[in-house]
Amino acid sequence: MSSESAERPRRLTRAEAKARTRALVLDAAARTFARKGFAGASVEEIAEAAGFSIGAVYSNFGSKERLFVELLSDRASGQVAEAERILAEQVEAGQSPLLALGRMLTEVADKDTDLGLLQAEFWLYAVRNPAALDTLAARMREPRDALAEIVSGALDPRSPGAGTSPTAVATVVMALFHGLVRQRRIDPASVPDDLFGQALGWLFTGIEADPPPRPSPGP
Template sequence: MSAEQDEPVRQRLTRAEAKARTRRLLLDAAARVFARKGFAGASVEEIAESAGFSIGALYSNFGGKEALFLELMAERGLGRVAEAAQTLDRHEAGTGEAAAELGRLLVDVADKDTDFAPLQAEFWLYAVRNPQVLDTMAAALREPRQALEGLIDTWLAEQGAPADAPADAVATVVAALFQGLVRLRRVDPDSVPEELFGQALVWLFAGIHAGAAPTSGPDQN
């Protein structure tokens, strides 16, 4: 197809589609610049230039570097939850196959997505040192956390877990376990073999069942 034939297609973009395309290009450019220079070293000027837009376009779509980075974090989080959900669609929760696939997901994140774990750690330090950023960070990560809670809630129901095992608390533990093991594997790969995350989830859910309060039994008083 010729350039002349391409042009009408571009012109048919609605305002919403054009805005979405601009945001996507800015996010992709930000991911590249952050990967090269870190959060602190990246500048809005370089991100905008890399995307082919003005600094004004960056600020009008995101408000600044922090918002760009937080949206990237949220996207990555949602993507990982979606991958975990697909695993549980293919395999019954609690089985060895599901545990093995979830373990491979962690290894892929730790070994292949090598830029983002350090960036997350850098931004966490930045937010702790700038407390006004913490609420913004928590709000930006709410959507992937809620997606994980929904997945955990389904998983708990499928396993017949007790009602006193709240999905939000379990999701917090699972997220912390995942993030911690990713960072540890980056430092010491041999200490976090491929099967460890899946096995840890098996232990976690077995513990939830074992620790459930009995529904009936002799009076303990």
Template sequence: MDSDSDGKPRRLTRAEAKARTRRRLLDAAAHVFARKGYAGASVEEIAEAAGFSIGALYSNFGGKEELFLELVAGGARARVERGREIVEAVQAGTEEPESALGRFFMEAADKDDDLPLLQAELWLYAMRNPQLRDALAAAQREPQAALEALMEPVLARVGAPGAVPASTVATVTSAMFQGLVRQRRLDPSSVPDDLLRQAMRWLFAGIAATSSPSPEEEPS
């Protein structure tokens, strides 16, 4: 059951109930994977943590691997979508989009205690299981493409559209985000609140500077 806008009980539709079940399973999986790692986690533990049966888990996901892949890809998609909204909102204002994006990603990471553990687990799992590496890489291509699209308006704003492939900037941004988040968890004082925001400003300022013609290249 759920509540409508008036606070009255409302029966969930089948699609809504399925979406809620999947969300609860994913949330439970995030905690179990982060605590025990991929190899140590079991579908029984995940289902129990979510308050469902093993059958409910398998009716929504093909198994532990599919659950893990969706957890990683879904989280990345959500962060990129929120980042897009942030950039669009500030483009007409005074804050630089690249600074706002850096601030948002750091704030999002601080709110998700499981994020650095899941990212590390994903990398370790891929390295230890070459036969599944392609599947893990494929799961990240959609959110990576969305992040690439997010970089294009920022490159245009700094006057460097086409100077560097947006895909390359997205890869550097993703690696910088993951690295700084892990370091912040390990040694918080070494990664102050504003560092990712400042690092993204440095990144785009550097791109803009290297894309501008040097004085000797400028037409007379």
């Protein structure tokens, strides 16, 4: 085999090329939506920023709204996967996973500066458009359910709160995370590096100390 053929880059498969296109479009969409807002950003601008045709954007996502929903879902899924990795590493090393998760929040708030803007932008759009609200809620259940699996493993089965719904806890954790990310962008000093980890500690301590409320008896 000649050195020229050895150095020739491998051609991407159809699936790899599609995944690469989607990733580049999502990155371009994040920048464009954060800068111009959902209403102000056009598919043409996003396609140009990604280096593809408008047709490539529509063939992969179908519409601007679906592109935005996919973007938020992709970011949330990535955060849950990162949280799972951090927890596994910290438990194996005998360190505090909650403090590590606190550091994760500050990194997201300080480095992924578009995240809070994207969440706020689509929340405003979705609450004014019920169809979009339903779509966003459905797509965000996947990362929430993945987080619920992590929460389920973190709850002490011997504690009074062992019967607490992992899905309910995951919902609170996600809301806490996103709220603190936004607050740190507004006032960094009010959300120090370890606050999210401390807040998670307070949450789980409270859950494990108190049993979940019993359902009301039927008539």
